Amino acid sequence: MTDAVLRIRGLSKSFDKPAVKGLDLTIGAGEFYGLLGPNGAGKTTTLRMIAGLLQPDAGSIEVCGIDALADPRAAKQAIAWLPDEPMLYDKLTALEYLAFVAGLWGMQAGLATRRAQELLERLELWEQRHDACETFSRGMKQKAALAGALIHEPRLLVLDEPLTGLDAAVARQVKDLLLERARAGCTVVLSTHILDVAERLVDRIGIIQAGVLLTEGSLDDLRAKAGQADSTLEDVFLRLVAKPRTAAA
Amino acid sequence: MTPGSVPWLLRHELRLGWRAVRGRTGPRWLAALAVFSLAIIHLAAVPLAWLHSDAPLVGPDETLIALTGLIVFALLGMVSTGLVAAVQVVYGRGDMDLILSAPVRPRTVIAARAIAIAASLLSLSAAITWPFANVFASFGHPRFLMAYLVMPCLALLAASASLALAHGVFRALGPRRTRLMAQVLAGLIALAFALMPQVPTLLMGEASPFDALAVLAGLVPGPDSWIWLPARAARGEPGPLAGGILACLALFWLTIRALADGLIADAVAATGARSLTPGVRRERSRGFAGGVPAILRRKELYLLARDPWLIAKITSQMLFLVPIALLMWSADGLSPAWLLVIVLAGNLGGSFAWVTVSGEDAPDLLGAAPIRRFDVLRAKVEAALIAVSLVVAAPLAAAALQNGWLGLTLLLCGAGAALSGALISVLFPSPGRRADFHQRGKGNAVVVTCEMLMSGAWALPGALMLHGSLWALPVALVLLSLPALFKGLGRRLLRAQSASIESSPA
Numbered sequence: 001m002t003d004a005v006l007r008i009r010g011l012s013k014s015f016d017k018p019a020v021k022g023l024d025l026t027i028g029a030g031e032f033y034g035l036l037g038p039n040g041a042g043k044t045t046t047l048r049m050i051a052g053l054l055q056p057d058a059g060s061i062e063v064c065g066i067d068a069l070a071d072p073r074a075a076k077q078a079i080a081w082l083p084d085e086p087m088l089y090d091k092l093t094a095l096e097y098l099a100f101v102a103g104l105w106g107m108q109a110g111l112a113t114r115r116a117q118e119l120l121e122r123l124e125l126w127e128q129r130h131d132a133c134e135t136f137s138r139g140m141k142q143k144a145a146l147a148g149a150l151i152h153e154p155r156l157l158v159l160d161e162p163l164t165g166l167d168a169a170v171a172r173q174v175k176d177l178l179l180e181r182a183r184a185g186c187t188v189v190l191s192t193h194i195l196d197v198a199e200r201l202v203d204r205i206g207i208i209q210a211g212v213l214l215t216e217g218s219l220d221d222l223r224a225k226a227g228q229a230d231s232t233l234e235d236v237f238l239r240l241v242a243k244p245r246t247a248a249a
Numbered sequence: 250m251t252p253g254s255v256p257w258l259l260r261h262e263l264r265l266g267w268r269a270v271r272g273r274t275g276p277r278w279l280a281a282l283a284v285f286s287l288a289i290i291h292l293a294a295v296p297l298a299w300l301h302s303d304a305p306l307v308g309p310d311e312t313l314i315a316l317t318g319l320i321v322f323a324l325l326g327m328v329s330t331g332l333v334a335a336v337q338v339v340y341g342r343g344d345m346d347l348i349l350s351a352p353v354r355p356r357t358v359i360a361a362r363a364i365a366i367a368a369s370l371l372s373l374s375a376a377i378t379w380p381f382a383n384v385f386a387s388f389g390h391p392r393f394l395m396a397y398l399v400m401p402c403l404a405l406l407a408a409s410a411s412l413a414l415a416h417g418v419f420r421a422l423g424p425r426r427t428r429l430m431a432q433v434l435a436g437l438i439a440l441a442f443a444l445m446p447q448v449p450t451l452l453m454g455e456a457s458p459f460d461a462l463a464v465l466a467g468l469v470p471g472p473d474s475w476i477w478l479p480a481r482a483a484r485g486e487p488g489p490l491a492g493g494i495l496a497c498l499a500l501f502w503l504t505i506r507a508l509a510d511g512l513i514a515d516a517v518a519a520t521g522a523r524s525l526t527p528g529v530r531r532e533r534s535r536g537f538a539g540g541v542p543a544i545l546r547r548k549e550l551y552l553l554a555r556d557p558w559l560i561a562k563i564t565s566q567m568l569f570l571v572p573i574a575l576l577m578w579s580a581d582g583l584s585p586a587w588l589l590v591i592v593l594a595g596n597l598g599g600s601f602a603w604v605t606v607s608g609e610d611a612p613d614l615l616g617a618a619p620i621r622r623f624d625v626l627r628a629k630v631e632a633a634l635i636a637v638s639l640v641v642a643a644p645l646a647a648a649a650l651q652n653g654w655l656g657l658t659l660l661l662c663g664a665g666a667a668l669s670g671a672l673i674s675v676l677f678p679s680p681g682r683r684a685d686f687h688q689r690g691k692g693n694a695v696v697v698t699c700e701m702l703m704s705g706a707w708a709l710p711g712a713l714m715l716h717g718s719l720w721a722l723p724v725a726l727v728l729l730s731l732p733a734l735f736k737g738l739g740r741r742l743l744r745a746q747s748a749s750i751e752s753s754p755a
Binding site: 092132 | 538539551610611619620621
């Protein structure tokens with residue numbers, strides 16, 4: 001594995017009950033990592049802790065060698081966070097939104113403008129750059145939010161269900177852009193329920209259930225662990241997730 | 250209760266309304282607040298009732314004029330509130346698709362919502378009028394108990410008028426402008442409501458209201474005219490009273506019958522309009538430059554300036570300054586009415602800070618950005634205070650032109666009030682959507698009450714400054730430190746509220 005961009009050790013978080021229990025995870029530079037798990041498995045909680053939005057109860061998070069709990073601002077400089085519900089301002093235009101996000105990450109105005117144009121053109125939103133975000137469709141909003149996440153060229157891109165509710169064309173654009181970023185060296189960590197997407201996009205998959213990382217590896221590794229060569233990820237996932245339940249029963 | 254019937258839907262409406270009012274306030278706290286408020290209103294009525302306990306308030310002819318004025322006054326207040334409620338309930342809540350996809354008759358839905366609007370109008374007005382009626386009845390004026398019949402009739406009448414107005418605005422202006430224009434119209438009606446008590450003063454100068462009534466009695470039609478029928482009904486004359494109750498019920502029923510289909514069609518059109526993606530609203534701006542605080546302030550100011558709903562709300566608040574301005578204009582010397590500018594600044598400070606802090610559309614974005622939370626909050630409070638200064642700049646300038654010391658007093662105490670209001674919003678955030686600004690008072694009744702009391706309290710150092718008293722300084726310092734003290738007390742209150750909510754049945 002190349003140098004680790006994200007290193008998590010013993011990460012735990014409880015709300016009314018434990019949501020994440022002693023999670024260990026190491027993800028290298030330029031890696032495309034998929035976090036899969038059933039509803040309530042702790043995926044979003046894990047991703048929100050990585051993004052600095054939730055304080056863990058125990059454990060450590062290291063981003064690009066920076067202790068994210070000791071120096072969250074320095075760590076956040078390298079991260080972008082994209083949740084399933086786009087974080088937009090209805091009354092700002094797409095261009096204003098990107099300029100605002102770039103400002104939050106301390107980018108120079110000229111560079112921000114160039115990057116905004118590149119991203120909006122790439123995502124086919126340039127024509128709507130002066131339109132208020134409230135006039136956008138779901139897919140357009142998600143694309144604008146993705147542009148916001150990419151504008152400061154993060155080294156670690158954390159995405160929670162980024163393809164939920166998108167039509168095929170928009171989903172394709174988003175997937176292509178994510179792959180392109182990963183090839184350029186950006187580490188991508190995403191959670192998704194769409195197993196086909198994970199199967200085709202990611203280098204490595206982690207399966208989390210009840211706050212515990214059950215297993216991780218490439219699709220071939222998982223097939224081997226599940227004893228299902230030539231199976232789809234869906235079959236492998238269901239088999240691996242069913243095992244602990246069976247054991248518990 | 251039959252599912253889909255008017256009582257069943259009404260129960261649903263009342264439950265939603267109650268939960269919005271209750272917010273995060275525990276039932277025990279809410280009950281205590283209600284009992285305390287009712288006790289205060291009863292006590293406030295005692296001196297007035299005691300003064301007039303052994304004599305009729307006015308002569309019989311003047312009674313008719315006064316009652317007619319009071320009915321118009323109450324109706325204006327109710328319609329102002331009811332119009333906003335009608336637009337919100339019929340067009341704004343966005344649940345019509347769900348309800349209309351069920352096999353329920355449109356007229357049933359509208360009837361339940363209309364009754365719910367009337368009930369909310371009644372609850373607001375009865376909370377003021379019925380305690381006064383109780384006290385006056387106990388001091389020898391039993392006819393005041395007619396308020397228990399008159400107010401429900403007025404609520405039905407106002408709900409009918411509100412629905413008709415909402416429908417009219419929708420038809421005239423279309424779905425996109427209805428909410429905004431209804432708010433403006435409600436503000437204008439509220440202005441008429443606020444101006445009514447000033448009519449005798451404006452007409453008669455310094456004469457007392459009773460003298461004004463005596464003069465008016467000579468100008469209006471005689472006591473046998475039909476225009477006094479509502480007043481006769483309110484006075485408890487059996488014929489007009491029975492006729493009035495029947496007329497209100499009939500008008501309410503006819504409104505529902507005549508407008509139900511139209512209101513449903515409006516609601517469907519409004520839902521369709523929401524789902525459109527017009528892509529035609531284009532904005533030009535100066536962009537975002539400078540450091541993070543400047544960027545955050547500019548973002549907040551853009552969002553405030555581009556929120557027509559918020560601007561309409563602020564405008565309607567400003568309209569209440571018109572009668573105050575009239576008072577200040579007609580007063581010799583320095584009128585104490587100027588102190589209301591301080592109260593307004595405090596209210597605006599709390600409101601704008603709620604929008605910028607609690608109404609943040611993308612808290613995760615700011616949370617994920619490499620910036621300090623303190624810097625974010627500071628920029629948001631600064632943006633709120635800049636917005637307050639823009640709104641109150643004109644009255645401040647007028648005050649400064651009239652008297653320099655008055656201008657300085659309003660500037661300092663207004664800034665203090667705005668800062669206190671903003672600090673309360675920051676220290677006790679109640680996250681909500683920006684679009685739900687009009688319901689922010691329902692999120693946490695205790696905090697909003699504290700905020701209003703704090704705004705009012707800043708008039709005290711203002712008054713002391715105007716009288717040249719040095720006590721203004723310590724009082725101002727105490728008021729500035731109160732939000733932090735509230736924070737300590739508030740933590741305990743919120744813990745107690747949470748415990749009472751968790752222990753109460755769902």
